[in-house]
Amino acid sequence: MTTTAHSEDPTAHTARTGVWFVGARGSVATTAVAGCAALAAGLHAPDGMVTETQPFAGSGLAPLSSLVFGGHDTVSCPLPKRAEELETGGVLPHGLSSAVRSELAAAEREIRTGGPLPGDTRGDEELIGAFAADLLDFARRQRLDRVVVVNVASTEPAPADPEVLPPSSLYAAAALRAGCPYVNFTPSTGLRAPALQDAVAASGLPHAGRDGKTGQTLLRSVLAPMFVQRALPVRAWSGTNLLGGGDGAALADPAAAAAKNAGKNRVLADTLGALPQGDVHIDDVPALGDWKTAWDHIAFAGFLGSRMTLQTTWQGCDSALAAPLVLDLARLLARAHEVGVSGPLPELGFYFKDPDGGGPAALGEQYEALLAFAGRLREAR
Amino acid sequence: MTTTAHSEDPTAHTARTGVWFVGARGSVATTAVAGCAALAAGLHAPDGMVTETQPFAGSGLAPLSSLVFGGHDTVSCPLPKRAEELETGGVLPHGLSSAVRSELAAAEREIRTGGPLPGDTRGDEELIGAFAADLLDFARRQRLDRVVVVNVASTEPAPADPEVLPPSSLYAAAALRAGCPYVNFTPSTGLRAPALQDAVAASGLPHAGRDGKTGQTLLRSVLAPMFVQRALPVRAWSGTNLLGGGDGAALADPAAAAAKNAGKNRVLADTLGALPQGDVHIDDVPALGDWKTAWDHIAFAGFLGSRMTLQTTWQGCDSALAAPLVLDLARLLARAHEVGVSGPLPELGFYFKDPDGGGPAALGEQYEALLAFAGRLREAR
Amino acid sequence: MTTTAHSEDPTAHTARTGVWFVGARGSVATTAVAGCAALAAGLHAPDGMVTETQPFAGSGLAPLSSLVFGGHDTVSCPLPKRAEELETGGVLPHGLSSAVRSELAAAEREIRTGGPLPGDTRGDEELIGAFAADLLDFARRQRLDRVVVVNVASTEPAPADPEVLPPSSLYAAAALRAGCPYVNFTPSTGLRAPALQDAVAASGLPHAGRDGKTGQTLLRSVLAPMFVQRALPVRAWSGTNLLGGGDGAALADPAAAAAKNAGKNRVLADTLGALPQGDVHIDDVPALGDWKTAWDHIAFAGFLGSRMTLQTTWQGCDSALAAPLVLDLARLLARAHEVGVSGPLPELGFYFKDPDGGGPAALGEQYEALLAFAGRLREAR
């Protein structure tokens, strides 16, 4: 057994941990697989990975080199090729896709066709069964101690009929059936479907979600508390997001955007006490590729009602923002499962717009809860 | 007897509290006097006043209606006229200067000539004695329980010779001599002069400072922790401030700007562990009057070293940002004095770039410390 | 007869010129009436009035002091009160509404009720007849040489049925019937209704429109040519407008916004050769009042396809941007009528997003055409 210099704890048990991506050939999953390999090989510093910082030392998290990747997807472009595309688009650094080609190929071999596919005649039960079988097969062949299922697929439209299970919930049900901890990094329904609540409760599995907080909402979760603490009433908070890539196209669907915006608004409403004036737009701008620009305009009142404003412009690569958090979450959920933590993990609200289990909306408080959770994992050893 | 922090409580004990401004005819002091009168009369909501929020109820703070204002200045334009100018410049709301004319005139009657004036032949001891006599005379004639001295004068150049007391330190020494709690809302030296340290320690007076955190640095104190918590290394943090008014002119002096920037940099260096690349500029742009625009550009590294940026543009009125905090501080220092708290108050780091007594640099932690202090004041009753 | 110092030509014939606003109690009309009086009285410099610059000297334009205002509106708040509201909102300078109260009252006496009102049973013909009678009555009583009708009413929804005359077209038809030159400063239909084309052609009246170019589109009309001239392909041009006031509410209606955006897009499509990727949003943010913020994000390709961006943030008061242009147009149309110019005036494309008569889309070329038109007016004397 070998651990890398980046994984902080040389005494860590070398449990083999599986990470199963729903949306395994998407930008986030590809970046996570390639990046994990690059960090394990010491090619890059672990920028953006919270679990590689000092407070997580000794928490028993799986070394990055021990993670084994697989997943479901409905598209067929293989991972090594996706990585080349991301390198050309500036998401992955120059030369990385060839440097970690073998790790990408290994993950590619563990990708199975998801569903439902166009014209698919299988019913929900059949699909759930097939997905669960894929998970169990992955764990068995790779001799994994556990597999964390992580949803990083494109955002689904908000479901019109809560009785019908959307695809994200079929995969989530399969995770339950296969006994896998589950993370929903998207605004899609996943485990939140009413029809799954009994199974969730009965499973005793840890789970976390929903909708990763990577950019505009991350900013909002530190700025909104500032206005409250300084007693500066926010009159209006408006935002525009420009993004291309798959996410831009998916969110150009108003129903998908509605799912996303619900999470964004939650942070403001929870922190400010009420949702202020202002809209949020998500525009599909293919020319921007995976690079996102988010502009926020906040109108607030100062002393004696004076009108003041703050504007923010955030320019980042969504996949590069999401991938390290996804790796963090996979490690945290695996360790939680190992030590017997079950149910929703509001302690991971730091990562989400709309946390399973609720909790505070201010990032600072969420960070304190996360550190306390790291301590709990450490003591559980 | 119980009072609430909310100043309209008719049963409040009417301890009369003096607030003595060094720089009493400047924009901040004028806005504070006019605004306090407006709030006491119920003309405006207490936007921007932290001590008027719920957590401060019952902390025994002086009602706004009980504050009595006076001060030193070396310019002669009377307060009611200054208020009219500020109203024309959009700092004070339409009609306010006439609505509170009698309160402005009352404060104007309590303003004394400061110093040293051009050609002044008085030595330090003589000046300190004269200023202290003004303070004692104010307290006696107005039958005040105590007087808090608050420095809101234009920023001094950073002193070339630490042995020579700059004007801000002469006023601070006078506060010590007259037994007054002291607040330094500016980057000037004030009580920090080496020659005053023995007197500060011997005085047993509470004091707080230095350099109010009203805009760009306020933002930095919530954004910098976000980057740290998310493990996103900040590569460069650059900033430009455009402002007119007296502050713009004062800070166009490189030595004064240096004093100011030291405080701004402290927040970044303390939070990020080291000062990142990037400069801070303070430009005098008279056309902007009291309205300030601060632009920050933050270059940070994401996963695998990807280059990302955040830009912020803050547009506010400096006097309107400072005035409510100045009133907060006067009330908090008066109450601290009343209940016997002495020495530097790092619990008020929430208000300052470079807090007396040090403490955490992240706004969230500073806010918690402030709330704990409010609790301490409440229990001291 | 007296001319003011601001009107450049002491020998100008003192024709009395009427300016009839459709939407006479709106922000733009109120600002124009108050501002015209302020300039005529020498209270302010003519900032923003192009016809008060040197190239227009000697073009025979009516002195500002000779303009007589009236108009139609369906709301009842009198002009002096509207002016006070605009002063409180920071649109008009401190003290102006009282300084020009008599001129506001005079204009108020010449405002007639427009239509159709809710529940109005009058047919188109009856309404047009009533409006034309109001115009003729105004001209007769005030002994005016001519009356220019200027539409500054709230934007109508884009008409669903081109055969039905929307209100803006009823007023435009009344202008034709009363022999009045016509300006449409809004995106509404006005004279463009198919049913009016014969009457427009037969009238021999000069007319100009459509949709004043005051902010975001003004910027676009200088930036888009820059990209073309420098051979920098624009990949995407996205924009968000935040505004409150009546315009914000009117444009929150998607049909009205569509009318507005058609003009905005025209500038880009005409200049760039094709409409690039990117959306335009118009958000109603009541907290901003009459102050508008427009953010544009332009993604363009540099050498070897490198990805570059330009962002612009425009913060202005829509009424204050529109009012001087409206006065310019009234004067230019009156003079055109005086010297016998008829039909659409593409030479005034400088003022519009979607000029009557077409013409170049680049501001620089439009300005040259405007100066040539000024020369033509001068020579016509």
Next chain:
Amino acid sequence: MTTTAHSEDPTAHTARTGVWFVGARGSVATTAVAGCAALAAGLHAPDGMVTETQPFAGSGLAPLSSLVFGGHDTVSCPLPKRAEELETGGVLPHGLSSAVRSELAAAEREIRTGGPLPGDTRGDEELIGAFAADLLDFARRQRLDRVVVVNVASTEPAPADPEVLPPSSLYAAAALRAGCPYVNFTPSTGLRAPALQDAVAASGLPHAGRDGKTGQTLLRSVLAPMFVQRALPVRAWSGTNLLGGGDGAALADPAAAAAKNAGKNRVLADTLGALPQGDVHIDDVPALGDWKTAWDHIAFAGFLGSRMTLQTTWQGCDSALAAPLVLDLARLLARAHEVGVSGPLPELGFYFKDPDGGGPAALGEQYEALLAFAGRLREAR
């Protein structure tokens, strides 16, 4: 003989044109050499090259494939390696440095050591003679019809003593001596040295400069005319430039920055009639590499003195902005020389902050002058 401006024309006369870069191993020169090869090979569209647009067809410009590169430099890193570095830094597209390696190597073989080097004991005359010999040798060996010398070296400090020739002027003097047309794309002195004026006049050579207009000043040259045309007085124009790379370091020297800012201010002063309030900062931020961010804040007055602002943020790669213009200029100067045009070329003011020969400051007028010049070149055939 006929050629078109479009370099792929197989019938084009193959006059061989030399392009000699002062600063041949810098980012701009490397990008120009690599990019020219890429365009000649059809690997990329000619984005950013004005001379490849339709109006220049038939003007007799040298095909890109006929350009032969060489130059002087005092650093030793070879061009192919510089190109790899630029590719890693995102300035050159993925894969380009290897695709055009042979062209880079060919240019590298024609680079000679410049001067004066540290400890160099050669006098001005000796250096000029050596540089001119290098030019003549290049032309002879490569059998070139002519060689255009283009200064793209780092900005020199503004000279303290106008009698002393700075390095840029030594190279410029060598160009004169060798009979080469000359372009100064930097703010350095070059041909403007007083001591060179007689030689310039006697040479009969065409020349153009000074200080390429690639970003912030380009924007200013279209925005400033807009404010003038709309009669909106600019109260203050402030700017901050953040850039790393060699240019950032060179311009961190206040004397070099002063040279640069003189050009930037010229555009504003010429267009607005006077230089408005506001400073320009150039900050060295190594973390940004060759990517530059320029923020401008423009405070302007609207109707009745209302305060409005425009902010712009320009994010581009300086080398990628400069390189196509440098190729444009080399071709234009070569053709001018071919047809006997001599002296300063104000018709090329489109490219410069401070044009040789002066001329209009508005980009639109400069573009018209450039098109007229293209026509003159066409007719000269």
